[in-house]
Amino acid sequence: MDSPPTxxxxxxxxPSAGIGHLTPFLRLASMLAAASTSFDSCRITLVIIRPTLxxxxxxxxNTFLCTHPHVNTSEFQTLPCEHSSDGPNTNDPFLLQYDAISRSAHLLVHHLSTLSPPPSAVFSDLMFASGINKPLTDLGILNYTIITSSARFFSFMATLPYQRGKRGDIVEIPGLSPILGDDIPPIFSNPDHxxxxxxxxNxxxxxxxxxxxxxxxxFFEPESISALQNGKVLASLPPIFPIGPLIPFGSKIGSNKISWLNNQPSKSVLFVSFGSRTAMSKDQIKELAEGLDRSEMRFLWVIKTTVVDKEDKEELRDLLGEAFLDNTKExxxxxxxxxxxxxxxxxxxIGGFLTHCGWNSVMEAAQRGVPLLAWPLHGDQRVNAGLVEKAGLGIWExxxxxxxxxxxxxxxxAKKIKEMMTTENPRNSAGKVGEEATKAWEIDGxxxxxxxxxIEKSRRKMNG
Structure with a gap:
C-alpha cells in the first residue's frame, strides 16, 4: 500500500517597510529558494507589503521577481498610517509605516493562515513580532524573527524594555562591553517616541x-554573537542564527554606471552613498562636493536630498553648481x-566607500573587503561604525x-578621503575582513x- 502524500x-x-528592511529579506528569500533542492517541491512565498513608500x-x-520566477508572491495591505503630533519625528513616513505594519500584524496572521499549502515556517520582520509570534506558535508554524541590524545593536534593542531609567553616559548590556550613550540614537531617550x-x-x-x-x-561580531547565543544578554531569547553576510541575488544596475566604472583603474574609485532614506542638507552636500573636488580622487556619488526618493526633483547642476561638475567631469x-x-x-x-554605515552597507562592504570611511548620520549607525573600526573594515572620525x-x-x-584611499592599512585590514566573510560561507563555515x-529544522517540521 502506498504511503499517504505529504x-x-x-x-x-x-519583510517590513523601506529598502533597508526589504533588501535583506529578498536576499534571504533567494537563499531559501536556492536551498530548496534540499526539499521535495519546496514552495517559497514572498509577502509584499503594501503600500511601498x-x-x-x-x-x-520587480527585479527580484524577474530573476526568481519560481518564488510566489502574496500581497498584504497594512492598516492606514496614523499621523501624530506627540513627538519630534512622528511625521517621518517610514516611522509611520513601521507603526502601521506593527498595528497590522494580527491581520497578517489571518492572511498567512489562508495561504495554500499552509506555511511550515515564516521568516518575519521584528515589526511584526508582537502580533504574530505567539499566534503562529499556537498554530504550530515555525516563526523566525529576522533582525536587520548588527548583533550589538540588536542586543541593545532586546534589553531596551529593561533599560528604563538606566541610560546615561554609557549603556550597560549584560555580557557585553558598554555602549557609549552618545552612540545611542537620541530618540531612545524619549520613552514616548x-x-x-x-x-x-515588539x-x-x-x-x-x-x-x-x-x-x-x-568574525565580525564575536563578542555580541557569543553573548547572545550563551544567554548572557537576555536569558529568555530563543536560539540565535547568524547567517551573514547575506548572499546577493545577482540583479544588474543601469549600464551607464557599470560602463563608467569599467573605464576606471583598479581600486581607484571612491563610492559615495548614504543609503535609501538619508537626506543631507544642501549646505552639507556642497561641503561634501568641495571635499571630493579637493581630494582629487575618482568617485561615484549617489545623491539623495529627500527622505522619500519619489519627491526628489532638484537638478544636479542647481544642487552642486556648474564649477564642481566641470572640475570633476573627467x-x-x-x-x-x-x-x-x-x-x-x-x-x-572600487577602492573605498564613504557611507552612513547602514547595516546592509556594512555587510556588503565586508563581503567584498572594501574599506569604509564611516560617516554615521542616524539610527544604529554610530554603533555600526564602532564595529567597522574594531573589525578593521575602515575608519571613523x-x-x-x-x-x-x-x-x-x-x-x-578631503583629508579623510585621502587617508582612506591612499594608505595601506585600511585596504589590507578590510581585505582580511573580506576573506573571513568568504570563509563564513565555505563548508563548515x-x-x-x-x-x-x-533548513534542517524546517525539514524536520514537515517530516514530524
Missing part, C-alpha cells in the same frame, strides 16, 4: 519566536537615481557627530552551518 514545505518571507522598493521587488515604543513592544515578544536570525558573522560621476549598491561594491574599480549636528567642512572631508540548521 505536503511540500512552504517557507514564507515577510519608495521607488527603490518597487524597483527591487513612536519608534521607541515600537521597539520595546522586543517583549521575541521569546515567543522559534529563533532569531541576524545578518552578521562570527574623474567623477554623480547620479540621483537608484543604483544596485552590491554590484557597485563588487566592481574591481567621531568628531563629525550625528548627521545635522554640525557642518563638516570640505577640507576636513559559521554562517553556512547556521543557515543549514534553519
Amino acid at each position: 505536503n511540500p514545505p512552504h517557507l514564507v518571507v515577510c 519608495s521607488s527603490a522598493e518597487a524597483n527591487q521587488i 513612536i519608534f521607541t515604543r515600537l521597539i520595546e513592544t 522586543c517583549k515578544h521575541l521569546h515567543e519566536a522559534k529563533g532569531i536570525v541576524i545578518n552578521t558573522f562570527d 574623474r567623477g560621476l554623480v547620479v540621483k537615481d537608484w543604483v544596485n549598491q552590491e554590484e557597485v561594491l563588487a566592481h574591481s574599480a 567621531r568628531s563629525w557627530g550625528w548627521g545635522g549636528d554640525k557642518l563638516v567642512k570640505g577640507g576636513v572631508i 559559521s554562517s553556512r552551518k547556521s543557515f543549514e540548521t534553519l
Whole structure:
C-alpha cells in the first residue's frame, strides 16, 4: 500500500517597510529558494507589503521577481498610517509605516493562515513580532524573527524594555562591553517616541519566536554573537542564527554606471552613498562636493536630498553648481537615481566607500573587503561604525557627530578621503575582513552551518 502524500514545505518571507528592511529579506528569500533542492517541491512565498513608500522598493521587488520566477508572491495591505503630533519625528513616513505594519500584524496572521499549502515556517520582520509570534506558535508554524541590524545593536534593542531609567553616559548590556550613550540614537531617550515604543513592544515578544536570525558573522561580531547565543544578554531569547553576510541575488544596475566604472583603474574609485532614506542638507552636500573636488580622487556619488526618493526633483547642476561638475567631469560621476549598491561594491574599480554605515552597507562592504570611511548620520549607525573600526573594515572620525549636528567642512572631508584611499592599512585590514566573510560561507563555515540548521529544522517540521 502506498504511503499517504505529504505536503511540500512552504517557507514564507515577510519583510517590513523601506529598502533597508526589504533588501535583506529578498536576499534571504533567494537563499531559501536556492536551498530548496534540499526539499521535495519546496514552495517559497514572498509577502509584499503594501503600500511601498519608495521607488527603490518597487524597483527591487520587480527585479527580484524577474530573476526568481519560481518564488510566489502574496500581497498584504497594512492598516492606514496614523499621523501624530506627540513627538519630534512622528511625521517621518517610514516611522509611520513601521507603526502601521506593527498595528497590522494580527491581520497578517489571518492572511498567512489562508495561504495554500499552509506555511511550515515564516521568516518575519521584528515589526511584526508582537502580533504574530505567539499566534503562529499556537498554530504550530515555525516563526523566525529576522533582525536587520548588527548583533550589538540588536542586543541593545532586546534589553531596551529593561533599560528604563538606566541610560546615561554609557549603556550597560549584560555580557557585553558598554555602549557609549552618545552612540545611542537620541530618540531612545524619549520613552514616548513612536519608534521607541515600537521597539520595546515588539522586543517583549521575541521569546515567543522559534529563533532569531541576524545578518552578521562570527568574525565580525564575536563578542555580541557569543553573548547572545550563551544567554548572557537576555536569558529568555530563543536560539540565535547568524547567517551573514547575506548572499546577493545577482540583479544588474543601469549600464551607464557599470560602463563608467569599467573605464576606471583598479581600486581607484571612491563610492559615495548614504543609503535609501538619508537626506543631507544642501549646505552639507556642497561641503561634501568641495571635499571630493579637493581630494582629487575618482568617485561615484549617489545623491539623495529627500527622505522619500519619489519627491526628489532638484537638478544636479542647481544642487552642486556648474564649477564642481566641470572640475570633476573627467574623474567623477554623480547620479540621483537608484543604483544596485552590491554590484557597485563588487566592481574591481572600487577602492573605498564613504557611507552612513547602514547595516546592509556594512555587510556588503565586508563581503567584498572594501574599506569604509564611516560617516554615521542616524539610527544604529554610530554603533555600526564602532564595529567597522574594531573589525578593521575602515575608519571613523567621531568628531563629525550625528548627521545635522554640525557642518563638516570640505577640507576636513578631503583629508579623510585621502587617508582612506591612499594608505595601506585600511585596504589590507578590510581585505582580511573580506576573506573571513568568504570563509563564513565555505563548508563548515559559521554562517553556512547556521543557515543549514534553519533548513534542517524546517525539514524536520514537515517530516514530524
